[in-house]
Structures are given as structure tokens and as C-alpha cells.
Amino acid sequence: MDSMEANKGIAAVLVAGIVFFLSGTVGTILVNEHAPSKTAIKIDVPEPAAAAATPALAPSPPIANLLAKADVGAGQAYVKKVCEACHSVNEGGKAGIGPNLYNVVGGPHAHMVGFNYSDALKAKTGPWTFDELNEWLRKPAAYAPGTRMTYAGIANDQDRANVIDYLHTLSPRPEPLPAPVAEAAAAPAPAATAAPAAPTEPPIDTLLASADAATGEADTRKLGCVACHTFADGGKAGLGPNLYGVLGAPHGHMEGFNYSAALKAKTGPWTYAELNEWLTKPSAYAPGTRMSFVGIKNAKERADVIAYLRSLSANPEPLPAN
Ligand code: HEC
Ligand code: HEC
Structure with missing residues (x-):
């Protein structure tokens, strides 16, 4: 075993320990949060x-x-x-x-x-x-x-x-x-x-302030993103590129993925506004793109998905200031 492998082994053990520790703690918090949610107040209100x-x-x-x-x-x-x-x-x-x-x-x-x-x-x-x-x-x-x-x-x-x-x-x-x-x-x-x-649709910056990454993650399953994309660090390409760290990264950010000329022609990093436009209608943002996906109509759903993409980083970008 070279020292890289040894480090990975140690890291795996540490991660397992941390996950175990956290799951215990989180479990306790959840239980405490939910236990007293019954209330004894009774109000007479019209049906x-x-x-x-x-x-x-x-x-x-x-x-x-x-x-x-x-x-x-x-x-x-x-x-x-x-x-x-x-x-x-x-x-x-x-x-x-x-x-x-x-x-x-x-x-x-x-x-x-x-x-x-x-x-x-x-x-x-x-x-x-x-x-x-x-x-x-x-x-x-x-x-x-x-x-x-x-x-x-x-x-x-x-x-x-x-x-x-x-x-x-x-x-x-x-x-x-x-x-x-x-x-x-x-x-x-x-x-x-x-x-x-x-x-009319509120600005993406406003929507992101109340967006929910966990809902966004569920949406990537519901909307079928997971059929083409992986999201984990180091995940393999499928029909689409791996999406870890895509926010703030250059367009066409996955090394070795065969992007369309349409996407490669886009310069600069993926900003919140650009991801929002892209996910609204990929074929309008980058005509000729290979991502055959109609887009996400619902603005809040889009914001949740972007909040999830944002979380896919060791060091998530700050949310836009409103
Ligand atoms: C008898 C209990 C009751 C009273 C009194 C009441 N609410 Fe509510 N309120 C609820 C419930 C239950 C819901 C969730 C409704 C649903 O899921 O359809 C709700 C939902 C809401 C929401 C939507 C919240 C969201 O997350 O979308 C708002 C805003 C709200 N109430 C404001 C008020 C305000 C302001 C008053 C006083 C003028 C008031 N409510 C009085 C029980 C009450
Ligand atoms: C049918 C397969 C497919 C589906 C479904 C799909 N994508 Fe894609 N996606 C692709 C392909 C292919 C590309 C590369 C596009 C190109 O090169 O033009 C891509 C590119 C992307 C990029 C740009 C990545 C980069 O490195 O620049 C993002 C972000 C993205 N997809 C997000 C999503 C999200 C979020 C969803 C679900 C709402 C989704 N995609 C659904 C196939 C798909």
C-alpha cells in the first residue's frame, strides 16, 4: 500500500466515525425538535x-x-x-x-x-x-x-x-x-x-434566499437530472457531465467530457443568473446544446435545484446579496 492509499484508509475511518457521531447528534436534535409539537390550545373558529x-x-x-x-x-x-x-x-x-x-x-x-x-x-x-x-x-x-x-x-x-x-x-x-x-x-x-x-417571476437572487437545497436534491430525482448526471465529487460522466462544483466553474467544466460546441462557446464561470437561464430552457440559452431536457418551468423549483448545485462543493459560493 503506498502512502496515498494509507491516507485514504485513515480518512475513510475518520469519515465513518464523524458520520456516526453526527447521526447520533442529529437524531437527538430531531427528536427534541419534534417531541413537544402538540399544543393544548383550542380555538373556536368558524368552519x-x-x-x-x-x-x-x-x-x-x-x-x-x-x-x-x-x-x-x-x-x-x-x-x-x-x-x-x-x-x-x-x-x-x-x-x-x-x-x-x-x-x-x-x-x-x-x-x-x-x-x-x-x-x-x-x-x-x-x-x-x-x-x-x-x-x-x-x-x-x-x-x-x-x-x-x-x-x-x-x-x-x-x-x-x-x-x-x-x-x-x-x-x-x-x-x-x-x-x-x-x-x-x-x-x-x-x-x-x-x-x-x-x-411575474421574482429575481433569482430573491428566490435563492429562501431556496432549499434538500428540496432541490429531491427535484433532481423527480425531474430526471439523475438519469444523465452524477453529483458526487469525482463522479463519472453519464449522458451528461458530473455536476460537482459546477457553480462558479467554467462552462463545460468537466475535464474530458465531450461538450457541444454550443456550450464550449460560452465563456466565463457559471453564475447563479446563468444557471437559472440555462435551466429555464437549455435550448434557448445554448442553441445546439446536447442536453436534451426541456427545462424547469417553476421558478422556485429552479432555485431549489440551483441551491442544491451550490451545495456540491467543499466551499460553497456565498449566496447572492439581495
Ligand atoms: C386556528 C389556527 C390559526 C389561526 C388563528 C391563524 N392561522 Fe395562519 N395558519 C394556520 C394553519 C393550520 C396554516 C397552514 C394552512 C394549510 O396548510 O392550508 C396556516 C398558514 C398561514 C400562512 C401561510 C404560511 C406558509 O408557510 O405558507 C400565513 C401567512 C398565516 N397562516 C398567517 C396568519 C395570520 C397573519 C393570522 C392572524 C391574522 C393567522 N394566520 C391565524 C392556522 C391558523
Ligand atoms: C437527457 C440527459 C440530461 C438530462 C435529463 C439533464 N441533463 Fe444536464 N446535461 C446533459 C448534457 C449532455 C450536458 C452537456 C451539454 C452540452 O454539451 O451542450 C449537460 C450539461 C449540464 C450542465 C452544464 C455542466 C457544465 O459542465 O457546464 C448543467 C449545470 C446541467 N446539465 C444541469 C442539469 C440539471 C440540473 C438537470 C435536471 C433539471 C439536467 N441537467 C438534466 C444531459 C442531461
Whole structure:
């Protein structure tokens, strides 16, 4: 055995020991996190079915304009009195009947990892925008029929804006408030219907702030990336190149892989923005590419996958600053 082999042997033993140690520790943390999640609070709230029977709501004034005169202190008091029966609001707070609400503004729908959301809420894509929170909190059962949040909603426009203004502060980097709009232009928006129009895609930097590498890893299986790519350090090429360390590496980064001229013609490192564009539609980013894959339509899914690619490194690149 040469000294390289000996080192590998020692490293393998060390890694095995560390993994064993960590799995014990992680196991303990998981158990502690989950044990006390039952709560004894019982709240009398109307059934969502009863709420759904009432006639459609009149449109809300634009949330941007309501937020312009919102009162954070009043919002906090409202949340304390009403919402905290089911929700925690502090960073890392536990789930109660509802999920923790830290960082929910701008986060994806169903943003708390591990919380058992309804299919109704899980079916909503994209981040929670101010408009969507406005619709949701007016009448949860109308925004997401079948939701588990058995709460009638906040009918008063200004109360609702105060609450949203407060939710928006629950973040290390609060989203900027939307600019007020002319009422006439915004009034005919189909605000009373359950399904708000799909918002334009938020910038990848924003999406990455709430992206989840573990979900991204699962997505690479769901989307079929694993059929063509390996992801481990030193993994072999398949139909596609190994992807370890691809973020920040040059285009066509795997030594010896037979890339298309289209991809080889791209210069510079793979940035977050370029991976985002590539994965949206490979054939548009690099016409003539050999990657016969349609692309990932869902922006959040794309961000999760990119967050996963980012993690494939001994020294992951910093996330983009928002
Ligand atoms: C009776 C308990 C209850 C009350 C009261 C309640 N919620 Fe909820 N809330 C829930 C549950 C349960 C969910 C998950 C809904 C689902 O999965 O359909 C939820 C979900 C949410 C979400 C979505 C979170 C995410 O991760 O996507 C937001 C935002 C929210 N609630 C805000 C509020 C606010 C603000 C109030 C007070 C005005 C409030 N809730 C009052 C139980 C409650
Ligand atoms: C049908 C096989 C196939 C599938 C499925 C596929 N790829 Fe690829 N991928 C390729 C090939 C082939 C290339 C090289 C493209 C070229 O040379 O034009 C490539 C290149 C790449 C690159 C650039 C690597 C570099 O070194 O520059 C990235 C990043 C990538 N794929 C990510 C993904 C992700 C993420 C998915 C799933 C969402 C995916 N691919 C799905 C075959 C595939």
C-alpha cells in the first residue's frame, strides 16, 4: 500500500466515525425538535365550509396603498392577540397548529420545512407576495379552498395591512414595501376571485434566499437530472457531465467530457443568473446544446435545484446579496 492509499484508509475511518457521531447528534436534535409539537390550545373558529358559503368579497383596495398608511405596532398587537394562538413568529420558532411565520413574506407558499400543509396551500406556487398575503388573510378559505387554516380572515382593510406590514418585518432582510399605485388603475383587478394572476417571476437572487437545497436534491430525482448526471465529487460522466462544483466553474467544466460546441462557446464561470437561464430552457440559452431536457418551468423549483448545485462543493459560493 503506498502512502496515498494509507491516507485514504485513515480518512475513510475518520469519515465513518464523524458520520456516526453526527447521526447520533442529529437524531437527538430531531427528536427534541419534534417531541413537544402538540399544543393544548383550542380555538373556536368558524368552519371554512360555512365561510365559503357567503357571497364573493368586494375587491380590496390596492395593498400597496394600504401599506403606505399601515401601522406596524397595531399589526404586531393584532398578531399577538389573534394569530399567535396558532403561529409562532420568532426566527426558528416551533410549529403550533399553524407553521412558524418568520420570513414568510417573499418566501414560498408552505414555507416551513417539515410542516404538514394542506394540499390546497402546497398547490400554490411562487413566493408569498404582498398581494397574495392580502387575499389570503382576507379570507383564507376563498384563497385556498380546503386550507387547514380555520380562521375566517381579517375583513377590515387597514387591520389586514397592519398585520402584513408587521409580518414583513419578521425577516433579517425585509422585502421593500411596494410603491403605492393609482387607485383607478388597480381597482378592476380580479381581487375577489380565489386565484390571483401568476405574478411575474421574482429575481433569482430573491428566490435563492429562501431556496432549499434538500428540496432541490429531491427535484433532481423527480425531474430526471439523475438519469444523465452524477453529483458526487469525482463522479463519472453519464449522458451528461458530473455536476460537482459546477457553480462558479467554467462552462463545460468537466475535464474530458465531450461538450457541444454550443456550450464550449460560452465563456466565463457559471453564475447563479446563468444557471437559472440555462435551466429555464437549455435550448434557448445554448442553441445546439446536447442536453436534451426541456427545462424547469417553476421558478422556485429552479432555485431549489440551483441551491442544491451550490451545495456540491467543499466551499460553497456565498449566496447572492439581495
Ligand atoms: C386556528 C389556527 C390559526 C389561526 C388563528 C391563524 N392561522 Fe395562519 N395558519 C394556520 C394553519 C393550520 C396554516 C397552514 C394552512 C394549510 O396548510 O392550508 C396556516 C398558514 C398561514 C400562512 C401561510 C404560511 C406558509 O408557510 O405558507 C400565513 C401567512 C398565516 N397562516 C398567517 C396568519 C395570520 C397573519 C393570522 C392572524 C391574522 C393567522 N394566520 C391565524 C392556522 C391558523
Ligand atoms: C437527457 C440527459 C440530461 C438530462 C435529463 C439533464 N441533463 Fe444536464 N446535461 C446533459 C448534457 C449532455 C450536458 C452537456 C451539454 C452540452 O454539451 O451542450 C449537460 C450539461 C449540464 C450542465 C452544464 C455542466 C457544465 O459542465 O457546464 C448543467 C449545470 C446541467 N446539465 C444541469 C442539469 C440539471 C440540473 C438537470 C435536471 C433539471 C439536467 N441537467 C438534466 C444531459 C442531461
